[in-house]
Amino acid sequence: MSNRRTQVVVIGGGQAGLAAGYHLRRLAIDFVILDAQTEPGGAWQHAWDSLRLFSPANYSSLPGRLMPRQAGEEYPDAAHVVEYLRDYERRYELPIQRPVRVLGVHREGGMLRVETDSGAWHARAVISATGTWWRPFLPAVPGRRDFGGRQLHTVEYRSPLAFAGRRVIVVGGGNSGAQIAADLTLDGHVDVTWVAQRPPRYLPDDIDGRALFDVATARRRALDAGRSDTGGVASLGDIVAVPPVRAARDAGRLQARPMFSQLTVGGVRWADGSEAGAEAIFWCTGFRPALSHLAPLNLRGPRGHIPTDGTRALGEPRLHLLGYGDWTGPASATLIGVGRTAREAAREVTGLLS
Numbered sequence: 001m002s003n004r005r006t007q008v009v010v011i012g013g014g015q016a017g018l019a020a021g022y023h024l025r026r027l028a029i030d031f032v033i034l035d036a037q038t039e040p041g042g043a044w045q046h047a048w049d050s051l052r053l054f055s056p057a058n059y060s061s062l063p064g065r066l067m068p069r070q071a072g073e074e075y076p077d078a079a080h081v082v083e084y085l086r087d088y089e090r091r092y093e094l095p096i097q098r099p100v101r102v103l104g105v106h107r108e109g110g111m112l113r114v115e116t117d118s119g120a121w122h123a124r125a126v127i128s129a130t131g132t133w134w135r136p137f138l139p140a141v142p143g144r145r146d147f148g149g150r151q152l153h154t155v156e157y158r159s160p161l162a163f164a165g166r167r168v169i170v171v172g173g174g175n176s177g178a179q180i181a182a183d184l185t186l187d188g189h190v191d192v193t194w195v196a197q198r199p200p201r202y203l204p205d206d207i208d209g210r211a212l213f214d215v216a217t218a219r220r221r222a223l224d225a226g227r228s229d230t231g232g233v234a235s236l237g238d239i240v241a242v243p244p245v246r247a248a249r250d251a252g253r254l255q256a257r258p259m260f261s262q263l264t265v266g267g268v269r270w271a272d273g274s275e276a277g278a279e280a281i282f283w284c285t286g287f288r289p290a291l292s293h294l295a296p297l298n299l300r301g302p303r304g305h306i307p308t309d310g311t312r313a314l315g316e317p318r319l320h321l322l323g324y325g326d327w328t329g330p331a332s333a334t335l336i337g338v339g340r341t342a343r344e345a346a347r348e349v350t351g352l353l354s
């Protein structure tokens with residue numbers, strides 16, 4: 001196995017890794033991006049067929065290059081994002097190695113050793129940008145093992161076709177749950193029960209991803225200035241009323257029931273004893289950051305996060321975390337938001353190297 005050296009290893013070649021690469025290149029840093037996928041596009045390659053961005057193309061752009069409009073669509077689909085990312089990495093000649101999976105990051109003398117399934121890299125700094133799609137979260141609910149049907153997560157959803165004539169329970173009152181429930185109910189061939197922990201909270205119809213970025217930024221500024229927490233995006237609501245969700249809601253197809261108390265062999269049961277049968281349950285219950293490759297550094301804080309100051313890991317200044325959520329920078333888990341935190345991370349890393 002080969003053993004290579006570079007100044008910076010970026011782990012992950014999705015949008016966050018590419019944004020980091022863009023800024024490292026501008027700062028003339030020697031780096032490599034290691035990505036476990038065989039093709040460009042990160043998690044967008046695996047999105048369901050009807051998924052649309054919650055912002056128009058020009059509000060979904062990485063640094064340096066506006067996302068072009070998708071013909072006939074105000075809100076682009078995932079395939080359009082994949083093409084944009086493919087073009088982006090080619091345009092900026094980003095040094096990406098695929099498929100390379102990072103197995104572990106270790107301290108070794110003054111360097112960090114990045115152990116992969118195709119050899120080791122030694123670097124003076126690491127930017128981890130591995131996203132969350134790869135760690136679906138399913139809550140612990142009584143009876144989970146008893147249910148006789150299929151249990152699936154958001155990451156496994158493609159289209160309603162596979163569920164025609166079936167009873168499906170969709171769990172989750174966030175964007176994924178609302179969008180998948182809307183999609184499944186579209187042509188009336190699937191019997192859908194939508195379940196949410198609390199009554200669905202839609203953002204106002206005129207608010208899309210454009211406003212979310214501003215709200216996340218205002219919150220971060222308030223917190224940094226020692227002012228009280230504005231509540232950020234969560235204070236506005238949980239669900240962006242993208243056109244298909246709005247249509248389903250207005251047609252009365254999105255009536256959420258409260259969370260059930262347990263799974264049974266044939267479906268679910270609520271605390272009042274009522275039941276619903278199902279052949280499949282979709283858990284649209286979110287994700288956790290994909291950080292297992294950082295376990296050897298022993299940095300873990302609460303809820304699987306690693307404590308950071310901006311993007312820099314508190315316990316390891318040579319490590320930056322990019323794109324996982326607001327905890328690594330306001331709106332850094334969005335196409336438009338990741339550019340700014342990527343720039344800050346690249347600058348900090350450059351400062352460290354000099």
Ligand code: FAD
Nearest residue numbers: 012014015016036042043053054101102130131323334335
């Ligand atoms: P990813 O796209 O997940 O890329 C991470 C890359 O790292 C992947 O290629 C992965 O294979 C690789 N990787 C992981 N582990 C390793 C490892 N150990 N070694 C090597 N490589 C590794 N954002 C918006 O801006 N607009 C939207 O409309 C929008 N809609 C969304 C809808 C859904 C359903 C979801 C889940 C998210 C949405 N987001 C949206 C949020 C966000 O933009 C995406 O989640 C985006 O994919 C995050 O990019 P990323 O680069 O951080 O992670």
